Amino acid sequence: MLAVNECCYEFMDIERGDIAIRLIEERGRLKYSRADFAAKTDISREALRLYEEGQRGISAEFLAQAATLGIDVQYVLLGIRSANTHEVEKAAAPSGVSFGGENNGNVIGVINGGTIHQIHTQRHVQKTVAEVKPGDEHISNEQATALHALVDTVVETESRLKQKPRGHRAVWGALNAHCGVPAYRLIRVEDFGKAQKYLHQWIGRLGSMPSAPVKDGDAWRKRKYAYIKINSKNEPEAVDRYVAKNFGVASLSELDNTQLEQVYRYVASRKAKKA
Numbered sequence: 001m002l003a004v005n006e007c008c009y010e011f012m013d014i015e016r017g018d019i020a021i022r023l024i025e026e027r028g029r030l031k032y033s034r035a036d037f038a039a040k041t042d043i044s045r046e047a048l049r050l051y052e053e054g055q056r057g058i059s060a061e062f063l064a065q066a067a068t069l070g071i072d073v074q075y076v077l078l079g080i081r082s083a084n085t086h087e088v089e090k091a092a093a094p095s096g097v098s099f100g101g102e103n104n105g106n107v108i109g110v111i112n113g114g115t116i117h118q119i120h121t122q123r124h125v126q127k128t129v130a131e132v133k134p135g136d137e138h139i140s141n142e143q144a145t146a147l148h149a150l151v152d153t154v155v156e157t158e159s160r161l162k163q164k165p166r167g168h169r170a171v172w173g174a175l176n177a178h179c180g181v182p183a184y185r186l187i188r189v190e191d192f193g194k195a196q197k198y199l200h201q202w203i204g205r206l207g208s209m210p211s212a213p214v215k216d217g218d219a220w221r222k223r224k225y226a227y228i229k230i231n232s233k234n235e236p237e238a239v240d241r242y243v244a245k246n247f248g249v250a251s252l253s254e255l256d257n258t259q260l261e262q263v264y265r266y267v268a269s270r271k272a273k274k275a
Contacts, residue, residue, distance in 0.1 A: 016054045016057065017054040017169035017170060017172075017173050018079065019054070019058065019076055019077060020051060020052050020053060020054035020173050020177075021054075021173060021176065021182055021183070022075060022076045022079060022182070023051060023052055023058070023071075023076050024052050024176060024177055024180075024181075024182050025182035025183075026066075026071045026072055026075065026076055027052075027071070028180065028181070028182060030069065030070055030071065032069070034048055034049070034052075037069075040065070040069055041062055041065040041066055041069070042061075042065055043062055049177065052173070052177045053170065053173050053174045053177055054169065054170055054173045055170070058076075063076075063077075134185040134186060137188055137189060138185060138186055138187060138188060138189065139184075139185065139187045139188070139189060139192050139195075140189075143189075143192050144184065144185060146196070147175070147184060147187075147192075147195055147196070147199070150196065150199035150200070150203070151168060151171050151172060151175070151199065152168075153199075153203055154166075154171050154199060154202050154203055154206070155167060155168050155171055157203060157206045158171075158206065160219075161206055162206075171202075172184055175195060175198060175199065178194075178195070178198050179191050179194060179195055179198075203223070204227075204268075221257070221260060224260050224261070224263075224264045225252060227264060227267065227268075228252065228263060228264060228267050231267050231268070231270075231271050232267050232270075238270070239263065239266075239267060242263065242266055243255070243263060246259075246262070247259050
């Protein structure tokens with residue numbers, strides 16, 4: 001079930017996305033910024049970002065360093081709180097980290113109080129989901145529904161355009177990391193626009209891939225039409241003049257994909273200048 005190689009854990013029964021979310025939660029509990037936490041665990045900010053988005057397996061060395069800072073590594077890995085979490089937070093950095101027992105694929109190493117112990121997981125793995133209690137300061141149900149729709153669009157578009165598309169778990173993990181929260185329902189009301197912008201930009205990047213017009217067909221053109229219309233509604237005549245002058249036509253539907261992309265970028269640049 002679990003193999004320990006020279007530097008990394010390879011998780012099979014334990015979802016990497018769940019581990020990433022709990023890592024963010026623990027970092028937030030101890031009030032570390034991503035930059036500070038990366039520095040104190042001797043990794044780059046980019047490496048920490050990959051960990052927190054579930055894109056890379058977490059190394060044993062990183063877990064050992066995190067444990068010295070008070071991170072409940074057992075909780076990060078298994079979703080089960082350690083009994084001595086508070087003692088770990090207060091303890092000084094351990095002098096060493098050791099593995100006990102045989103590496104037979106039936107155990108998982110968990111740092112607890114500075115030592116990596118063995119916990120059998122073959123017969124029974126308990127997953128505990130952190131309870132999320134959003135308050136008035138967090139996004140509403142309507143805003144949560146809007147984010148769900150955008151995440152669905154990202155995932156669907158990824159599946160059409162990429163050989164290795166990201167799934168829902170990875171996209172939610174990336175959004176949560178971007179907003180600095182362990183769960184999307186804890187995004188603050190004032191950060192709702194930030195979350196929306198992040199997902200819209202993600203969709204925009206996918207739509208700008210060279211393969212998008214071919215693989216996405218009508219859906220790609222409809223998204224371009226919608227963006228152009230929404231972002232030029234106060235000055236539609238500016239787009240009409242641009243289209244007529246550059247392409248000699250009166251309607252967006254008469255443009256080929258390359259020309260439509262050019263109009264899209266024109267509108268995007270006008271929007272950026274006004275921001």
